Amino acid sequence: MNIGEVAERSGLPPKTIRYYEDIGLIRPQRSENGYRAFRETDLHKLAFLGRARTLGFSIDDCRTLLSLYEDEARESAQVKAIAEEHLTAIDEKIAQLRAMRGTLSNLVDACRGDHRPDCPILSDLSKKPA
Amino acid sequence: MNIGEVAERSGLPPKTIRYYEDIGLIRPQRSENGYRAFRETDLHKLAFLGRARTLGFSIDDCRTLLSLYEDEARESAQVKAIAEEHLTAIDEKIAQLRAMRGTLSNLVDACRGDHRPDCPILSDLSKKPA
DNA sequence: GATAGGGCTTCCAGTGGCTGGAAGCTCAAG
DNA sequence: CTTGAGCTTCCAGCCACTGGAAGCCCTATC
Known part of the structure; x- marks a missing residue:
């Protein structure tokens, strides 16, 4: 998936998605042409982040919540x-x-x-x- | 009055007072030594601003409110x-x-x-x- | 008169969480 | 082959301060 589709499906603007990569919340792969290549898991994470943000959690909290989400021993x-x-x-x-x-x-x-x-x-x- | 006294009497930190001068909300005079020299009217304005800010008005609103306050034809x-x-x-x-x-x-x-x-x-x- | 300290000055950078815009590459359609 | 949309990076700006560094000024004490 390119960023446009992910933006539409996650509800987050492309700018925000790039920003989230910048600060290390997601790590999408790259296609040969240099475009970000998002997988379903990336989309899922972005949706998670979007929802957490609408609940008012700080980015820092989001980071922690995301890592807890992925930690089965939480x-x-x-x-x-x-x-x-x-x-x-x-x-x-x-x-x-x-x-x-x-x-x-x-x-x-x-x-x-x-x-x-x-x-x-x-x-x-x-x-x-x- | 120096900035320290004004800070104490207005309840605003010195940094904020300097910032308010920077953005043109107040125009204190200067002493020969380069220190800001505040008059009572400056103090009064700062108190006004502090109160307006605690009521949640934006700086821009504060600017307008202050000018209305000083405008007798408002x-x-x-x-x-x-x-x-x-x-x-x-x-x-x-x-x-x-x-x-x-x-x-x-x-x-x-x-x-x-x-x-x-x-x-x-x-x-x-x-x-x- | 030297020194210590606190208060004052300016300027630069960072906060949070994006957002806008410029310059330039890639891709699909006609 | 051109056009236009979509993608890339990077820099700057938003709001209202706030922290910190480097350095001057003033007072008090020895």
């Missing part, structure tokens, strides 16, 4: 630990965003949004921290 | 529009994270996390997209 506890840590990080991000959202939403509600200059949003931003 | 509608757009973006991010969280949390719950290799998390990552 312990599911290793996988679970990574996932739990990631879950915690997600929760923290959500909490942070909700805090932002809360403040911002109050400010937006308080702002008339008309042609006059006075604006609670700017007032808040410019007020001294207590 | 209309609060301009400010509100920026804030509302940002609010929408935050909502999208939260939705995305919650989707991740939902899937991931199911997978984590389903994984025994023991010494055995079989793991629903890896199974899910490796399964073909429907």
